[in-house]
Amino acid sequence: MKILVCITHVPDTTSKIQFTADNTKFDSTGVQYIIGPYDDYALARAVELRDQASGKLTVLNVGEADSEPTLRKALAIGADEAIRVNSAPKDSYFVAQQIAHYAKEGGYDLILMGRESIDFNGGMVHGMVGELLGIPSFSPVMKLDVDGSTVKMAREIEGGKELLEASLPLIAGCQEPIAEWKIPNMRGIMSARTKPLNVVEPISQETQAEASKYELPPAKGAVKLVDKDNVAELVKLLKNEAKVL
């Protein structure tokens, strides 16, 4: 089985978000980059499936050279090879086109992504790639088992889940508890250095909805504390001041 996992290179979840250049650029000063947490779930499940079916696992990122350490980390976790499509990810449509093109070229049976990226949070790239390739796409997937060409999945819906059956090839946007995040071990880190990381060029520059300017939410005012022996006061404040009851 040939598996493709698409990963994002994103600020660590504890990062302070700031912008520069008149709010037109993300300020990466002091920011630590990671594999997107949902992509990390996808990768962990893909490693398990590859080990079961003795297939091949490729990771792909659409990003600039600074995302290579993130791809190396994915190789250390267990991917066999990496592809970097050499361009900033301009919008979901742009990214989806690149992924669809290289996915088709590679002839993958299964494409796993994260349910959403944690920078732009669209939750859209998997569905777009699915439509571009004419194959089914599912998200958010919390369980995925492959038996021959049959795939059984659990997809989260509001207040519960839905169990699904479909056939390969397909795309799934993953979230926990599909697998446990994997931490690279020493052997993985050593072998990652020599695994192939191929840089390819974008097939088109077309975009549809690019971000042009950023802004931060207004700062939160100080908390109003209510004494623990006077909880009725809190109820009054919620009712009459905040007007939320």
Place this chain on the structure above:
Amino acid sequence: MSILVYIEQAEGKVKKTSLEAVSFASALAAQTGEGDVVAVALGTIDNAELASIGKAGAAKVLHGADSKLDAGVIQAHASAVAQAFDLTGAKTLVLAKSSLGDAVAARLAIKLNAGLVSNAVELPKTDAQYVVKRSIYTGKAFAETTVTTENKILAIKKNAIDLKQDGADAQVESFDVSLNDADFASKITSTERATGDVLLPEADIVVSGGRGLKGPENWGMVEEMAKTLGAATACSKPVSDLGWRPHHEHVGQTGIKVAPTLYIAIGISGAIQHLAGVNSSKCIVVINKDPDAPFFKAADYGIVGDAFEVVPKLNEAFKAEL
């Protein structure tokens, strides 16, 4: 011309988030002069329920009544909505962000060659360019996004607009959806859904518990508060990881993102990854015995105290007042 809205239903009831999408479309239509708002609803729903979509501002509802569409089969719904888009000559599709809505919107973006903005938080600016403000970095920032295509899809975040409730009943028209086998290539074999409870992603009030509550046996007081307030219950990630509460209750960076009017956090420290899932709430109340818990910095109101003392008292106070 009209603006099309994709309606989601659960067991024959139109979802409130879809009515918000209709309200949004109705305000957008008034702003741009794009004509009427037409809603497209799929599967078994009765006529009175469909007509009531008019209250939120839809003039017409196209009803694709085929019961094969009762289940939210992603590809089939995407095909049906694409057909409605062609039929109405719409240039804009509005829908609420949700598990099904996201999946359908993404496929439609390609089918309709439409620029898609996910997590839209307010009406677009449409004077010179078409610019939509959306939430990014899990609620930690906003981006102005310029859409350059003629067709557009806006997936709106909860609370992007107030629900409109003063419209007249909509005219309901049946709509023949043409579906093929490929649309049903995947099968939903079963659905498990908590019934009767308020659904977390749609709730106006959320009562949430963290590891400070010590164990699943202590959730009675949380549920009691939720019941009094007509709220949904939620929890932090460790709580669902430990199996104290079901996974679909876990909010935060890697869980559900909620945007209620009121979020009450009990025994939750307020780690940045937790805040990422709740920072769009209008009002946050924190109950924690540690005055230095980071959550107090993100809160509007707080009580420093032991949850096992404070919550039962608060439950009585809510009951007395409501």
